Amino acid sequence: xxxxxxxxxxxxxxxxxxxxxxxxxxxxxxxxxxxxxxxxxxxxxxxxxxxxxxxxxxxxxxxxxxxxxxxxxxxxxxxxxxxxxxxxxxxxxxxxxxxxxxxxxxxxxxxxxxxxxxxxxxxxxxxxxxxxxxxxxxxxxxxxxxxxxxxxxxxxxxxxxxxxxxxxxxxxxxxxxxxxxxxxxxxxxxxxxxxxxxxxxxxxxxxxxxxxxxxxxxxxxxxxxxxxxxxxxxxxxxxxxxxxxxxxxxxxxxxxxxxxxxxxxxxxxxxxxxxxxxxxxxxxxxxxxxxxxxxxxxxxxxxxxxxxxxxxxxxxxxxxxxxxxxxxxxxxxxxxxxxx
Amino acid sequence: xxxxxxxxxxxxxxxxxxxxxxxxxxxxxxxxxxxxxxxxxxxxxxxxxxxxxxxxxxxxxxxxxxxxxxxxxxxxxxxxxxxxxxxxxxxxxxxxxxxxxxxxxxxxxxxxxxxxxxxxxxxxxxxxxxxxxxxxxxxxxxxxxxxxxxxxxxxxxxxxxxxxxxxxxxxxxxxxxxxxxxxxxxxxxxxxxxxxxxxxxxxxxxxxxxxxxxxxxxxxxxxxxxxxxx
Ligand SMILES: [Zn+2]
Numbered sequence: 001x002x003x004x005x006x007x008x009x010x011x012x013x014x015x016x017x018x019x020x021x022x023x024x025x026x027x028x029x030x031x032x033x034x035x036x037x038x039x040x041x042x043x044x045x046x047x048x049x050x051x052x053x054x055x056x057x058x059x060x061x062x063x064x065x066x067x068x069x070x071x072x073x074x075x076x077x078x079x080x081x082x083x084x085x086x087x088x089x090x091x092x093x094x095x096x097x098x099x100x101x102x103x104x105x106x107x108x109x110x111x112x113x114x115x116x117x118x119x120x121x122x123x124x125x126x127x128x129x130x131x132x133x134x135x136x137x138x139x140x141x142x143x144x145x146x147x148x149x150x151x152x153x154x155x156x157x158x159x160x161x162x163x164x165x166x167x168x169x170x171x172x173x174x175x176x177x178x179x180x181x182x183x184x185x186x187x188x189x190x191x192x193x194x195x196x197x198x199x200x201x202x203x204x205x206x207x208x209x210x211x212x213x214x215x216x217x218x219x220x221x222x223x224x225x226x227x228x229x230x231x232x233x234x235x236x237x238x239x240x241x242x243x244x245x246x247x248x249x250x251x252x253x254x255x256x257x258x259x260x261x262x263x264x265x266x267x268x269x270x271x272x273x274x275x276x277x278x279x280x281x282x283x284x285x286x287x288x289x290x291x292x293x294x295x296x297x298x299x300x301x302x303x304x305x306x307x308x309x310x311x312x313x314x315x316x317x318x319x320x321x322x323x324x325x326x327x328x329x330x331x332x333x334x335x336x337x338x339x340x
Numbered sequence: 341x342x343x344x345x346x347x348x349x350x351x352x353x354x355x356x357x358x359x360x361x362x363x364x365x366x367x368x369x370x371x372x373x374x375x376x377x378x379x380x381x382x383x384x385x386x387x388x389x390x391x392x393x394x395x396x397x398x399x400x401x402x403x404x405x406x407x408x409x410x411x412x413x414x415x416x417x418x419x420x421x422x423x424x425x426x427x428x429x430x431x432x433x434x435x436x437x438x439x440x441x442x443x444x445x446x447x448x449x450x451x452x453x454x455x456x457x458x459x460x461x462x463x464x465x466x467x468x469x470x471x472x473x474x475x476x477x478x479x480x481x482x483x484x485x486x487x488x489x490x491x492x493x494x495x496x497x498x499x500x501x502x503x504x505x506x507x508x509x510x511x512x513x514x515x516x517x518x519x520x521x522x523x524x525x526x527x528x529x530x531x532x533x534x535x536x537x538x539x540x541x542x543x544x545x546x547x548x549x550x551x552x553x554x555x556x557x558x559x560x561x562x563x564x565x566x567x568x569x570x
Contacts, residue, residue: 041564048409048558052551055413059424060548073425089410092376093417099380100421104394325380 004077006317007065007101008310011094012086012114013140014045016057017306018065020076024314025123029068030300030307033057036180043179044169051089058097065306073105080313083111083323084333085140091329099325110313111323113338115141116153118269120312121301129264129293135254137278138270139165139180142210142250144257145335150315153339156257157208164246165272167212171219171242175235185239186275192236194244196222201249208253215245243277251281258292265293273302342392343399344383344422345536348375348415349407349435350454352503355382356532357390358540363533365390370503370529375414383418397428401539403530404432405553406462406479407454412552420547429544433535434553436479439501440466441534442527448497448519449476451487455504459483462555465491465498473538481555484508488515497521503528 003022010017019030035053039045066072081098084091102109118141119134134145142164144157162170165182172181175188198218201211219242226233258266266286272278273296286294301308345356351372357365367386369378387394402419405412416432423430439452446468454462461484465477477490488511491498499521500512505528512520557565 042560046558046560049560051409051413052554052558055417055420055551056549058417059420062421062424063548089413092410093413096376096380096414096417097421100418101425103380103384104422104425325384326377328374328377 004314004317005071005075006078006080006110006310006313007076008112008306008313009079009081009094009098010114010117010304010306010309011054011058011090012082012084013090013304014039014050014053015304016054016061017304018061019306019310020065020069020071021124021307021310021314024311025127027124027307028071029065030305031061031065031068032305033061040179043173045087047087047089050087051093054090054093058093062097073101073107076105076107078108078110078313078317080110080112080310080317082114082117082309083327084114084330086114086331088329088331091331095327095329099327103325108317109323109327110317110321111327112309112312112316113333113335115143115145115335116312116339117308119145119147119267120315121269121297121305121308122267122295123311124301124307125297126295131261131263132265132267133254133258133261133263134267134269135250136269137164137250137272139163139169141270142212144208144253146257146261151319151339153335155336157210157253159210159212161211161213162216164210164212164250165270167216167246168272170216174220174223175238182272182275185243186277188236188239189243189277192234192240194241195237196233196241198222198241198245200245208257210249210253212246215242247278247281250278251285254282255285255289258286258289263292265295268294268296269302271303273297274299341398342396343401343536343540344397345401345532345539346379346383346415346419347403347435347438347530347532347535348379348411349403349405350411350503350530352529353378353382354530354532354535355379355386356536357386357392358533358536359392363536366531366533368529368532375411379414379418394426397426399428399539400430401536402430402432403435403438403535405435406481406555407435409552409554412554416550416552420550424547430547430550431539431542431545432550432553433538433542434464434479435530436462436464437466437473437475437538438530438535440464441473441538442531443499443501443523444468446499446521448499448521449494450499450501451491452501453504453508454502455507456481459485461487461504461508463487479553479555484511488512491516491519495519499523501528
C-alpha cells in the first residue's frame with residue numbers, strides 16, 4: 001500500500017501553520033509562525049490584525065513546510081484545512097490557500113474541525129485506543145468529548161460561559177500579568193499556597209458541563225474588596241487558589257466521566273494542556289484508575305499547529321470526507337454535526 | 341502567454357483570462373454574495389470553458405486594493421498561493437485603476453470610487469494620455485466631502501466611475517456642477533480583462549511579501565500608534 005501524505009493548514013486564530021503527516025502518525029514537517037508578539041500590545045488577539053498577518057505568512061510557511069519535507073505536491077495524497085471554529089477572517093486565509101492548492105494540483109480537499117485536530121495531536125504521540133475521553137482546554141474551549149471510534153465525537157460536557165483559558169486571561173489581567181496570562185498564573189501558582197476560598201461550579205448532579213464566570217467574578221471581587229480594606233493579597237496565593245479551583249473541577253469531572261464511560265484512554269488537548277498544575281493533578285488522579293492510560297502531547301502539539309490538523313485530516317480522508325472548491329470558513333462549526 | 345486576472349475587491353467578482361492578444365474569457369457578477377465560496381469555482385469554470393489547464397497559466401494579476409478588507413484578502417491569498425505553487429509570476433494592480441480603465445475615451449480626469457461607509461470613499465484620480473492610463477492623485481481613503489473639494493480645484497471635467505456611484509452621485513453633482521460626468525451602468529463594472537492587460541507588462545512582485553493595499557491601518561493598530569506616539 002502507498003504511504004499517505006497529508007498536508008495540513010491551520011489559521012483559526014493567531015498562528016499560521018502548515019505541516020505534513022505520513023500515514024496519520026508521523027510528523028514529516030511542522031511549521032508554525034506565531035503572531036503573539038504583535039497581539040501582545042493589545043492584550044489579546046485582534047481579528048483584523050490576525051487576518052493581515054496570515055496573508056503575510058501563508059506562502060512563507062507553506063514553502064518552509066514543503067522544503068523541510070523534501071516532498072513535491074505530486075507526492076501528497078490530500079490537503080487538509082481547519083474549516084472552523086475560529087476567527088472567520090483568519091480561517092478564510094487557510095481555507096482559500098488550501099482550495100488553491102487542491103485546485104492547482106487536483107488534490108482532494110479535506111475539511112477539519114479545529115477541536116478534532118487538537119484531539120488527534122495525541123495520535124502523533126501514541127496510537128488511540130477506544131473508547132476514549134478527551135479533555136479539551138484552551139483559550140476558546142473547555143470540552144469533554146467521548147469517542148467510541150475514529151472520527152466519531154460526542155460532546156458530553158462543555159462550558160456554559162467562559163472557556164477555562166479565557167478565565168485564566170481575565171484573572172491574569174486582574175493581577176496585572178502580561179498577555180497571555182495562563183503561563184504566568186501557572187508559574188505563580190507553583191510558588192504559592194491555595195489559602196483563599198474560591199467557589200467551584202459543579203452545576204447539576206451528573207452534569208459534565210463547566211462554568212468559570214462565577215469563579216472569575218469571585219477572584220475580581222476578592223481583589224477589589226482587599227483593595228478597599230487597604231489590604232494586599234499575595235498574587236501567588238490568589239493564583240494558586242484560582243488554579244486549584246479550576247483544576248479541581250476539570251479533574252473531578254474528567255475522572256467521573258472516565259469511570260462512567262469505561263474508557264481505555266484519557267487524552268488532554270488544547271493550549272491549557274501545557275499547564276503544570278493541571279498535568280500533575282490529572283496524572284495523579286488517572287493513576288488511581290485501573291487500566292486507564294493518560295496521554296498528554298508535548299507543548300508544541302498542544303498549542304495551535306497544523307500537524308494535528310493533518311493528523312485528523314488523515315482519518316477524515318480515509319473516511320471519505322471531502323470538500324469542494326466552494327468550501328467556506330465556518331466560525332461556529334459544530335463538532336458533532338461535522339463528524340456525522 | 342495566458343494571464344489569469346482575479347478581482348474581489350468590491351461586490352464585483354471578476355475573473356479574466358487573456359491569451360496573447362485576445363481576451364478569451366471573463367466571468368463577472370455584481371451581487372452581494374460571499375466571495376469565499378465562489379472565486380475558485382469561478383476560476384475553475386472559466387478555465388475549463390476556455391480549454392486552459394492550470395499548468396498553461398503563465399502569469400497571475402490580482403486587484404490589490406483598496407476595497408473590502410476581506411474581499412482583498414480572498415483574492416490576494418488565492419493569487420499568491422496559485423502563483424507560488426505553479427511557480428509563475430504574480431503582479432498586483434490598483435482596484436481603482438482597473439475601474440478607471442473603463443473611462444479610456446473620456447477627455448478629462450477619471451475618479452473611480454468605492455464606498456467606504458460613513459461618508460467615506462476609496463478613490464484616486466487618473467487620466468489617459470496617448471492611450472496610457474496615468475495616476476494623477478494616488479489611491480486614498482477620504483471623506484467624499486474632502487474629495488470633491490480637491491476635485492473642484494482641478495477645473496476640468498471629471499468622470500466618476502464605479503458601481504457605488506449612485507450613493508455618492510448627489511454630492512458630486514452639487515459640488516462639481518457641470519464638471520461632474522457619469523458613465524452608463526455598463527462602464528461602472530471593472531473589467532477583469534482590463535486588469536489582465538494592466539498587469540501584463542508589470543514586473544513580478546515578491547510573492548511572499550505581497551500584501552493587499554488596504555490604504556488604512558487596522559483600527560486597533562491606528563489607535564495603538566496614536567497612544568504610543570513619542
Ligand atoms: Zn486551538
